[in-house]
Amino acid sequence: MTIERGWLDEEAGAEWFTLLRGASSIDEPYLGDSVCGYTGDDVVHYMECRKNLALILGVDVSDLIQTRQSHTSNVVFLDDSFFVKDVGSRCGCLQDVDGIVTCHRKVAIGVNTADCVPVLLCAAGNVPMIAAIHAGWRGTVAGIVVKAVDCMVEHGAKIEEMTAYIGVSICGKCYEVGDEVADMFAKAGLGESDVISRNDVTGKAHVNLKEANRKLLVKVGLDYHKITVNGDCSFESPDKYYSARRMGVNSGRTFTGIVLHK
Template sequence: MELEKLILNNSASGIVVVQTTRGKVNSRNAYSQYNLCDYTGDDALRVLEARLEFCSLMGVDLDHLVMPRQSHTTRVLTIGEDYFDAGIEDQEAMLEDVDALVTDLPGLCIGVNTADCVPIALADSTAGVIAVAHAGWRGTVGKIALCTVQAMVRLGAKPQRIAATMGASICADCFEVGDEVPQAFEQAGFDMQLIMHRNAATGKAHINLQEANRQVLIDAGLNSGNINMPTACSRCRHQRYFSARRLGINSGRTFTAILRRDA
């Protein structure tokens, strides 16, 4: 499994952000070689094998790998000791309909699954607080990145110290949308000049989800110099990353994760 490192500015060593890649692509299997997401129709044993390989590369135990069951909400779950005191069924209930995770526990790897949506990893290394969020267009309109920063602040983080980095996700040219989408962004108060354009040939609206999330993070108090944008579009580079627009909903997901190692 090849993991790509994502760069967080000003973050102490010991905090690592990675993103999975599809591995060997099989044109008849949209799950490819490495998919860690267990609710998109992939074979459960293959998902478990991918998770075990990921854990071994990251040096964490399987029970210290935590990912939510995402559903385009703005719900943020803070993982504390109470999560580890709970039984497996209670843990699963806690993770249901959650789209961002925050923790100050070291040695815990938290991540989100995406295929075109924007994964955002965040850290305040001084406070020892890390987070990861899944922002599709609904989550972006709902400002899940702001909700995540607020949950980090409750654990002692300061927005001006937080660094953020986004993983591979859909670019504005690939993200053609119906007019209800820009309307929702406009109603939520976004500066449409910064995040929308119309294709001259088709007249269709295109939204820049990555820039929209950057705007939300700046409004949340982050310094723009501490926000790193994605280096790739998932749909343009669908051989390397999963793209729901390209492969369909029943495909694998790219896993973006953050871990603060024990000192």
């Protein structure tokens, strides 16, 4: 098992990570490492992957927290009362949730993606706070990253202390969308040419999800220079990431998350 990892804010002890697929066949959509339990993978396989990933991250396997995403813009704040719940009750709290915020230490919060974009946030300060967000086109036009920032501010974080990591997703060149989707981006104030473009040959609209989310974060007040953007494309790198457009929705997922180590 291989993960990519790095400090989002070293002083705050906030480390981001991405679980790499570690397989390259596009005809075997579950081949490789994945911890996602709701896209058809074998339970023994994803539970084994959960165990291995928790070991690498240095957290208890029950503290590897993932949302049950459904392209909503729902964000939950997980306080201490969440972490004393049993696994079943925890799952109930995470149903139809696409963003998690917490101050809890030594737990990994993350989201599963296969072309959508994972966004991680850290707010330094006396009590550091972290967030993990799943943003597909629906979540992006609904401003889920802004809702996550709002949730952090409501719980005492300061925007000027925030850093962000925008993880791997499909790139704008590979992400063709219908005109109705492109229109929704324009209506959401995301009509700039580096977000929506047209293919010269096909005339089809293309959307750059990473850039759209970076713009949303900058508009809400994050420092552009404190936002790191992963340069890979999930569609073009089946050896590292899952891609629903390439392998179908019945496939593994790439897990991207964040831990507060201290």
